[in-house]
Amino acid sequence: ELKVEQNPLFLSMQEGKNYTIYCNYSTTSDRLYWYRQDPGKSLESLFVLLSNGAVKQEGRLMASLDTKARLSTLHITAAVHDLSATYFCAVDIGGSQGNLIFGKGTKLSVKP
Amino acid sequence: ETGVTQTPRHLVMGMTNKKSLKCEQHLGHNAMYWYKQSAKKPLELMFVYNFKEQTENNSVPSRFSPECPNSSHLFLHLHTLQPEDSALYLCASSQGLYAGELFFGEGSRLTVL
Numbered sequence: 542e543l544k545v546e547q548n549p550l551f552l553s554m555q556e557g558k559n560y561t562i563y564c565n566y567s568t569t570s571d572r573l574y575w576y577r578q579d580p581g582k583s584l585e586s587l588f589v590l591l592s593n594g595a596v597k598q599e600g601r602l603m604a605s606l607d608t609k610a611r612l613s614t615l616h617i618t619a620a621v622h623d624l625s626a627t628y629f630c631a632v633d634i635g636g637s638q639g640n641l642i643f644g645k646g647t648k649l650s651v652k653p
Numbered sequence: 654e655t656g657v658t659q660t661p662r663h664l665v666m667g668m669t670n671k672k673s674l675k676c677e678q679h680l681g682h683n684a685m686y687w688y689k690q691s692a693k694k695p696l697e698l699m700f701v702y703n704f705k706e707q708t709e710n711n712s713v714p715s716r717f718s719p720e721c722p723n724s725s726h727l728f729l730h731l732h733t734l735q736p737e738d739s740a741l742y743l744c745a746s747s748q749g750l751y752a753g754e755l756f757f758g759e760g761s762r763l764t765v766l
Contacts (some may be wrong), residue, residue: 545695574754574755576757581756581762582759583657583743583757583759583760584743584745584755584757585757586754586755586756589754607752629696631755640747640750641698641755643695643696644695645694645695646695647675650755
């Protein structure tokens with residue numbers, strides 16, 4: 542069965558701290574996406590990772606992809622309140638069945 | 654208008670009603686998708702259209718009926734829904750079919766009484 546597992550599912554952290562969200566998947570894929578969703582809002586594309594070893598950074602967020610380990614990480618550096626949202630990883634399996642399989646999301650809350 | 658727009662943003666309907674959700678994309682994309690987002694569950698792909706032709710129906714009950722008159726517009730017709738169909742319905746588009754990055758609308762929050 543195809544699985545995309547994120548952990549943790551809930552994360553409460555203090556401003557200024559660092560933390561990593563993990564996304565494990567069970568099928569072969571070399572393309573993975575990270576999305577952010579604010580409450581009541583749509584999903585916003587954050588990172589597109591298209592090959593093994595890909596690393597992308599935007600502000601306080603950095604995403605990486607290890608296709609051999611079937612693992613992607615989203616690292617948060619010196620968190621600020623504005624980063625509070627739900628973060629989804631999505632694995633591109635290509636072909637039919639729809640191209641993206643989403644994880645359940647990690648709800649991040651950054652407290653002062 | 655830019656991006657992907659969905660209307661209505663909120664909808665409350667009875668189990669015997671018929672309503673429709675509308676999605677319009679202004680990105681020049683060729684593929685459009687309907688996703689269902691329920692509490693505590695991953696996003697579920699419902700339908701996929703490429704150049705207005707349906708390419709995927711992910712075992713969705715017939716009470717959901719999609720329509721894609723052209724590459725820019727996508728509808729989801731709803732009839733005789735059940736309370737468990739209450740969810741956020743998200744429309745998305747991509748440059749090509751299964752071309753990776755999806756661009757999402759803000760969703761239609763549906764409540765079935």
